[in-house]
Amino acid sequence: MKIRYFAWMKRTVGVAEEEVVPPAEVTTVGELVAWLRQKSGGHAEALAEGAAFGAAVDKRTVPFDAKLAGAHEVAFFPPFTGG
């Protein structure tokens, strides 16, 4: 699946997007976050526990307990500041 990062998270992780193949036991967004944290120091910092960020699966905002089943694109981003 494709992972995308936005705003400061993109800079902290070091890439705007990446292709990953998580192991079968990663079934929710929250589990994906925990798994991604192990990829690098930047990942660990951007996706740190307690950091203020949200997630979207296939371009819809979801809670962290949302299932990943069939997801093509998962995005992580800081709180929105448009308008």
Place this chain on the structure above:
Amino acid sequence: MTVRVQESDFDVGAELDRLTRDNKRIGGLAVFVGLVRELHVREGYHRDRIDALTLEHYPGMTEAALEEIEAEARRRWPLEATLIVHRYGRMEPGDRIVLVAVGSPHREAAFEACEFLVDWLKTKAPFWKLEDTPKGEKWVGAHAEDDQAAARWEKK
């Protein structure tokens, strides 16, 4: 009925004219235009001057989120016309960022729905502001007041 996300500026007069021209049922049109402010208040008192603002967004999700917000406004109020134009990219103080216009037979619905749309798009549409200041770049943090403004429209 229209949502647009674009890099270029928009002409407010031309947009409003196009929105209302062929609909004689509209009795009131409420309009909000968001601009890039030169001074930003931080921590309640300290002020930083900004040289520019760069808006990043999530193409595809942004349009879908704005369309959902617009659909929700139409469920809540009797609206004849709605328009949301939001820019992304680099803007300078005084530049227009966003246009929200709502036409309804009566002004109450137009005013309320316009305020609702602005409140919700600030907290539910995937945009992020990066400020260019004399001290360097700074990502704008979410404001508690914006969350509170959006929350008052949540259905009890």
